[in-house]
Amino acid sequence: MIRTGTTVEQMVRAIADMIVTGELLPGAKLDEVSLAARFDVSRTPVREALRELGAMGLIAREPNRSAVVTNVTEAYLHSMFEAMAELEAICARLSAERMTVDERRALELEHRGSVRLVHAGAEEEYSAHNTEFHTRLYRGAHNDHVFEMVTQTRARLAPFRRAQFRLPGRLAKSYEEHGRIVTAIMRADTAAAGQAAYSHVEIVSDASAVFATPGE
Amino acid sequence: MIRTGTTVEQMVRAIADMIVTGELLPGAKLDEVSLAARFDVSRTPVREALRELGAMGLIAREPNRSAVVTNVTEAYLHSMFEAMAELEAICARLSAERMTVDERRALELEHRGSVRLVHAGAEEEYSAHNTEFHTRLYRGAHNDHVFEMVTQTRARLAPFRRAQFRLPGRLAKSYEEHGRIVTAIMRADTAAAGQAAYSHVEIVSDASAVFATPGE
DNA sequence: ACATTGCAAAGTGCATACAGATTGATCGAA
DNA sequence: TTCGATCAATCTGTATGCACTTTGCAATGT
Numbered sequence: 001m002i003r004t005g006t007t008v009e010q011m012v013r014a015i016a017d018m019i020v021t022g023e024l025l026p027g028a029k030l031d032e033v034s035l036a037a038r039f040d041v042s043r044t045p046v047r048e049a050l051r052e053l054g055a056m057g058l059i060a061r062e063p064n065r066s067a068v069v070t071n072v073t074e075a076y077l078h079s080m081f082e083a084m085a086e087l088e089a090i091c092a093r094l095s096a097e098r099m100t101v102d103e104r105r106a107l108e109l110e111h112r113g114s115v116r117l118v119h120a121g122a123e124e125e126y127s128a129h130n131t132e133f134h135t136r137l138y139r140g141a142h143n144d145h146v147f148e149m150v151t152q153t154r155a156r157l158a159p160f161r162r163a164q165f166r167l168p169g170r171l172a173k174s175y176e177e178h179g180r181i182v183t184a185i186m187r188a189d190t191a192a193a194g195q196a197a198y199s200h201v202e203i204v205s206d207a208s209a210v211f212a213t214p215g216e
Numbered sequence: 217m218i219r220t221g222t223t224v225e226q227m228v229r230a231i232a233d234m235i236v237t238g239e240l241l242p243g244a245k246l247d248e249v250s251l252a253a254r255f256d257v258s259r260t261p262v263r264e265a266l267r268e269l270g271a272m273g274l275i276a277r278e279p280n281r282s283a284v285v286t287n288v289t290e291a292y293l294h295s296m297f298e299a300m301a302e303l304e305a306i307c308a309r310l311s312a313e314r315m316t317v318d319e320r321r322a323l324e325l326e327h328r329g330s331v332r333l334v335h336a337g338a339e340e341e342y343s344a345h346n347t348e349f350h351t352r353l354y355r356g357a358h359n360d361h362v363f364e365m366v367t368q369t370r371a372r373l374a375p376f377r378r379a380q381f382r383l384p385g386r387l388a389k390s391y392e393e394h395g396r397i398v399t400a401i402m403r404a405d406t407a408a409a410g411q412a413a414y415s416h417v418e419i420v421s422d423a424s425a426v427f428a429t430p431g432e
Numbered sequence: 433a434c435a436t437t438g439c440a441a442a443g444t445g446c447a448t449a450c451a452g453a454t455t456g457a458t459c460g461a462a
Numbered sequence: 463t464t465c466g467a468t469c470a471a472t473c474t475g476t477a478t479g480c481a482c483t484t485t486g487c488a489a490t491g492t
């Protein structure tokens with residue numbers, strides 16, 4: 001747990017992590033007194049943290065009800081994946097256009113280095129590499145607002161994307177799709193980069209649909 | 217002032233309105249005690265409202281400092297306009313593809329009805345029409361998450377876009393650009409709709425750049 | 433005159449307290 | 463047995479209070 005910042009900031013990070021890592025599953029209730037006890041603070045900072053998490057879309061709040069880890073409807077989940085595909089496509093296009101030589105090289109290295117994880121079937125490690133790869137893509141677009149939007153959307157999708165690398169053959173396919181994106185970016189081919197990124201997310205969307213929890 | 221919802225919700229709406237309408241200019245300080253006095257509540261709901269507005273990006277907060285209406289740097293402002301153009305393009309493309317017959321008809325009517333405002337030079341009224349026009353575009357995409365992102369981005373850009381219709385000839389140009397978008401959507405020409413929407417925002421971006429407040 | 437230190441005023445961060453809402457259980461009646 | 467009402471337990475919404483931080487000003491020393 002990071003010790004910097006105010007109590008509220010620490011709690012926001014901690015709770016967001018618990019949601020994104022799956023420690024708190026969609027639908028889980030977050031009552032203020034328990035959280036206060038767990039973090040050994042009063043309810044005031046807890047409430048502010050929940051307020052912020054609510055604005056981020058990670059939890060749902062209703063008056064006089066406990067906060068609940070967002071349990072999106074299938075329709076909304078679909079809209080998020082579609083939005084994610086569009087955002088990734090934007091990042092890929094802009095990256096193909098704007099990445100510095102160093103950024104391009106680093107992206108390619110990151111990608112090439114992951115091939116051994118694919119052969120080893122190292123799901124956990126590949127997942128970490130995957131996060132790094134996409135983050136590089138988002139940064140490479142050199143657009144801070146797009147970066148914020150894509151990061152937030154990714155966080156909200158995390159619980160539904162988690163198990164995708166467990167599907168048979170998904171690792172190798174993911175690697176291949178990344179390869180297409182990298183190639184297009186190295187060639188500064190914006191259209192190809194955008195299309196490759198879009199279809200990459202589309203496939204993840206399909207792979208993840210299985211795990212969507214039905215709305216209450 | 218809308219009376220529904222909790223105290224905090226009312227305050228969030230009220231303060232967001234003040235920022236978006238320009239009653240509170242970028243850089244303005246929002247101290248908790250004054251706000252509490254102004255809304256006749258304690259500091260607790262005020263703090264929660266500020267927390268939420270901070271998460272929305274409308275105000276900036278630092279520990280032990282008063283909240284400040286976001287005063288974005290020129291670079292960040294540029295990234296927001298660029299993101300806005302991409303988002304509007306997405307909405308236009310999806311609208312061209314997905315709008316129902318009724319939605320298309322309503323959009324066209326809204327557009328045609330505004331021609332008299334252009335001739336009359338009614339800036340205020342045209343501005344209201346403009347908001348309505350774009351909102352229809354966002355809804356027509358039938359993607360809730362994209363709708364949320366574009367709405368939030370629009371809110372953050374509002375202070376910098378306000379004066380655009382005061383520029384000579386801007387009204388007529390805006391009408392013409394809307395026309396191109398409408399035509400493309402009526403024809404279900406996704407590519408043309410996307411391009412028209414993108415360049416529409418680009419022009420607004422240029423028109424608004426003049427009014428950007430310099431970073432501190 | 434100018435820099436520095438000390439202090440007071442004001443503001444934020446968090447804890448505690450209380451009021452109102454919700455929920456679930458229990459008891460009674462149909 | 464089942465439905466309904468009532469009440470207690472629990473939780474959220476808001477107010478208030480206290481401690482710490484920041485900031486501006488003034489007094490003191492150079």
